[in-house]
Each structure stands twice: as structure tokens, then as C-alpha cells.
Amino acid sequence: EVQLVDSGGGLVQPGGSLRLSCAASGFTFSDHYMDWVRQAPGQGLEWVGRTRNKADSYTTEYAASVQGRFSISRDNSKNSMYLQMNSLTTEDTAVYYCARVTFHSKYEYMDVWGQGTTVTVSS
Amino acid sequence: DIQMTQSPSSLSASVGDRVAITCRASQSISRYLNWYQQKPGNAPKLLIYAVSSLQGGVPSRFSGSGSGTDFTLTISSLQPEDFGTYYCQQSYSTPRWTFGQGTKVEIK
Numbered sequence: 140e141v142q143l144v145d146s147g148g149g150l151v152q153p154g155g156s157l158r159l160s161c162a163a164s165g166f167t168f169s170d171h172y173m174d175w176v177r178q179a180p181g182q183g184l185e186w187v188g189r190t191r192n193k194a195d196s197y198t199t200e201y202a203a204s205v206q207g208r209f210s211i212s213r214d215n216s217k218n219s220m221y222l223q224m225n226s227l228t229t230e231d232t233a234v235y236y237c238a239r240v241t242f243h244s245k246y247e248y249m250d251v252w253g254q255g256t257t258v259t260v261s262s
Numbered sequence: 263d264i265q266m267t268q269s270p271s272s273l274s275a276s277v278g279d280r281v282a283i284t285c286r287a288s289q290s291i292s293r294y295l296n297w298y299q300q301k302p303g304n305a306p307k308l309l310i311y312a313v314s315s316l317q318g319g320v321p322s323r324f325s326g327s328g329s330g331t332d333f334t335l336t337i338s339s340l341q342p343e344d345f346g347t348y349y350c351q352q353s354y355s356t357p358r359w360t361f362g363q364g365t366k367v368e369i370k
Contacts, residue, residue: 184298186358
């Protein structure tokens with residue numbers, strides 16, 4: 140079964156750090172781009188960042204709102220992706236989802252999602 | 263950033279009704295438009311990609327149309343399990359995708 144499992148969320152103080160994990164199974168992890176998407180309480184969805192696949196050298200990109208504070212990495216030997224979050228603010232409070240990116244011709248979409256992990260930034 | 267605007271923000275309809283949700287992009291995005299369904303407490307689920315291609319396992323009562331800046335998700339006969347919030351998402355400005363604000367669908 141193709142599956143993503145998010146973990147690592149919790150309560151952190153403003154200015155603190157947290158590392159989220161996304162464990163993949165059921166597909167060839169290194170072949171896929173992987174994204175992080177977040178959802179603040181009662182709000183819509185916001186793309187956070189991406190790590191590309193082996194063919195594209197696992198390069199990363201980030202939303203402007205997290206650039207310089209968040210970092211995405213992956214360990215293909217463990218079929219896992221990570222989101223290192225530093226200098227957290229209350230604006231970063233959200234449910235964080237990892238998602239697999241799939242391409243069909245020139246079109247791309249997120250077809251597999253983790254269950255989400257909750258990050259609360261509060262003093 | 264490309265802005266995505268959905269309408270209506272919410273709707274209430276009866277089982278069997280035909281329901282349409284529209285999504286407008288702030289600039290042309292060709293056919294780079296996906297739709298997701300999210301139920302409370304759950305992750306989003308892909309319904310449709312590239313405007314009108316149905317993701318595997320998604321019922322055929324869901325359909326999508328449009329091109330350029332204006333798009334529509336249609337549920338031909340609303341079912342009880344179709345409640346939730348629906349989001350459009352543009353993949354034109356990859357990877358800096360943006361989502362609509364969501365349309366909450368309730369069953370009368």
C-alpha cells in the first residue's frame with residue numbers, strides 16, 4: 140500500500156525549532172518529488188516547500204514565508220523526508236502535511252498525502 | 263503569486279442535486295488546475311488533475327472543465343459522502359503552487 144506517515148509535531152515556544160518527519164512506503168521514494176503543505180487552524184492550504192527526486196539532484200525550493208528558516212532534507216535509505224523548522228513564530232502554527240508529487244505528461248499534482256502532524260507555536 | 267479565487271465559499275444542497283464550484287485564476291494557467299476534497303480532520307484527497315482528468319477511484323459524478331482563468335468542478339448528483347471542503351490548486355507556477363480559499367459543501 141502506498142502510504143505517507145507524518146510525525147514530529149508538538150508545542151514549541153516562539154523562536155524555537157522543530158523537525159518533522161515523513162515516512163514513505165509502497166513506492167520508490169527516490170523517484171519522486173516530495174512537498175510539504177501546511178494548514179493553519181480554520182484556514183486553507185499553503186505550499187511550504189519541495190525536494191526534487193534523484194534525477195533532479197534532490198534540489199529544494201521554499202515558499203517566501205519560510206525561506207531561510209525552514210530546510211527540507213531526505214534520507215532515501217530510510218524512505219524519509221524531513222522538515223527542519225527554525226525561528227518559529229506563531230504564524231507557523233498549523234497542521235503540516237507531506238505529499239507525493241506525481242507527473243502525468245507536463246501536469247503535476249499531489250496524489251498521496253500524509254495524515255498530517257500538528258505544530259503549535261506558543262509561549 | 264497567482265491568486266486563486268473560489269465561489270461560492272460555502273453551499274448547502276440536497277442529495278441528488280447538481281453542484282458546481284468555480285475557481286478563477288488571477289492570470290492564465292492554461293490547464294494546470296487540480297481539485298482536492300478535504301473532510302474534517304483528514305488530509306486533502308486528489309479528485310481531478312489537469313482540469314478534467316479523474317484520479318483513480320474517484321466516482322464519475324465528479325467532473326472538471328475550463329481553461330485559461332476560469333474553471334468549474336461539477337458534482338452531477340450529490341451524495342451524502344460528498345460533504346467537505348473543496349480546493350482548487352494551480353500548478354502553473356511550479357513549484358510555488360497556490361490554492362483557492364476553499365468551498366465548504368454541506369448536505370441539507
